[in-house]
Amino acid sequence: MEHKAYWALKFLNFDEALLGQKRKLQLLELEEMRLNAYESSRLYKENVKAYHDKKLLKKDFRPGQQVLLFNSRLKLFPGKLKCKWCGPFTIKEVKPYGAVELFDPESETLDRTWIVNGQRLKLYHGGNIKRLTIIMQLQDP
Structure with a gap:
C-alpha cells in the first residue's frame, strides 16, 4: 500500500523534501507577518496616545x-x-x-x-x- 502511495506522489511530481521546505518557508513567512502586525499595532497605539496627550490641556x-x-x-x-x-x-x-x-x-x-x-x-x-x-x-x- 505504501509503495502505491509513493508512486502516486511521484506520478503527480510531488517531492516530499521540497514540500517540507516549502511548508517551512510558509511558516516562517507567517511568523514574520505576525511580528509585523505586533510592531504595527504598537506604533499605532503610540501615535494615538501622543495625539490624545497633545489634546489634553494643562x-x-x-x-x-x-x-x-x-x-x-x-x-x-x-x-x-x-x-x-x-x-x-x-x-x-x-x-x-x-x-x-x-x-x-x-x-x-x-x-x-x-x-x-x-x-x-x-x-x-x-x-x-x-x-x-x-x-x-x-x-x-
Missing part, C-alpha cells in the same frame, strides 16, 4: 479660585440639554499630579472638602447658576 489652578465641577455621575434624568456642570466651588488646595481639593462656600459646614481630578474642573468666570435641587419621594411597593 490647567493651572490656584487656591481661592472658583471652579465648576463636571458631574459625570448625574444619570437620573438623561437628556442632552441638562447641564452637567455644578458649582461654583472654591479651591482649598492644589495637590500634586492634578488632584484638587474643593469645598463648597455655600454649605453649612465649611470643613467638608473633597478631592477631585483637575481634568473635571473648569474656571468659573461669574454669572448666575441655578443650583439643581431635586427631592424625590421614594415609596415602598
Whole structure:
C-alpha cells in the first residue's frame, strides 16, 4: 500500500523534501507577518496616545479660585440639554499630579472638602447658576 502511495506522489511530481521546505518557508513567512502586525499595532497605539496627550490641556489652578465641577455621575434624568456642570466651588488646595481639593462656600459646614481630578474642573468666570435641587419621594411597593 505504501509503495502505491509513493508512486502516486511521484506520478503527480510531488517531492516530499521540497514540500517540507516549502511548508517551512510558509511558516516562517507567517511568523514574520505576525511580528509585523505586533510592531504595527504598537506604533499605532503610540501615535494615538501622543495625539490624545497633545489634546489634553494643562490647567493651572490656584487656591481661592472658583471652579465648576463636571458631574459625570448625574444619570437620573438623561437628556442632552441638562447641564452637567455644578458649582461654583472654591479651591482649598492644589495637590500634586492634578488632584484638587474643593469645598463648597455655600454649605453649612465649611470643613467638608473633597478631592477631585483637575481634568473635571473648569474656571468659573461669574454669572448666575441655578443650583439643581431635586427631592424625590421614594415609596415602598
